[in-house]
Amino acid sequence: AQGIALAKEKGKFKGRKLKFTENDPRLQLAFKLYLEGATEKDVERQTGINRRTFQRYRKKFNIHRT
Template sequence: MKIGYARVSSKEQNLDRQLEALSHVSKLFSDKISGKTTERPKLKAMLEYIREGDIVVVTELDRLGRSSKDLTTIMNEIQQKGATLEVLNLPSMNGIEDENLRRLINNLVIELYKYQSESERKRIRERQAQGIALAKQKGRFKGGTRKYQENDPRLQLAFKLFLEGA
């Protein structure tokens, strides 16, 4: 059975492109949450659902996760269940008849893509930090709104309890 997994980073983003590419799968799971964490409800449900012989299909490797460590963990779990992973934007290894060689090359390509995915996440964070620094220099960045004001009674109570050692 082919099991699809799609993910976008936020609720505002659209899954349509991935859903179209995964229209051939038997069952589809999708999340609208960042890939920086593995705490994604539909990812967990998909990992629980898969069985031996299933094929997990994603459009791109970074849909499963953004860090090499998380990707390795997820891929190991898929493999331990006896399922395989198919990444649609990776080159097909179907022309290689020797199964061991095909698996070796596939794993090597996946390792390269894992590195690229994690590097992209770092570049996003760097660009965001640069943008914030520039906006601060120009006086346009105020930061997020504070959850509590300085004289908030809940905050005062928390400080009081902290100082009392409670």
């Protein structure tokens, strides 16, 4: 744990690469479906993106229904 903390301070420990980028077609489709009223479970079935993963990306990119 101390080694990881030191590496983070030096900028050498950044964690895992993201699974999806913001302009990934599957993620964009998932956002579109969600904004059109599909449930998270429906989005998971249609895109193959895990529900929890989708929730994290919605939070990260600030996607909310109005």
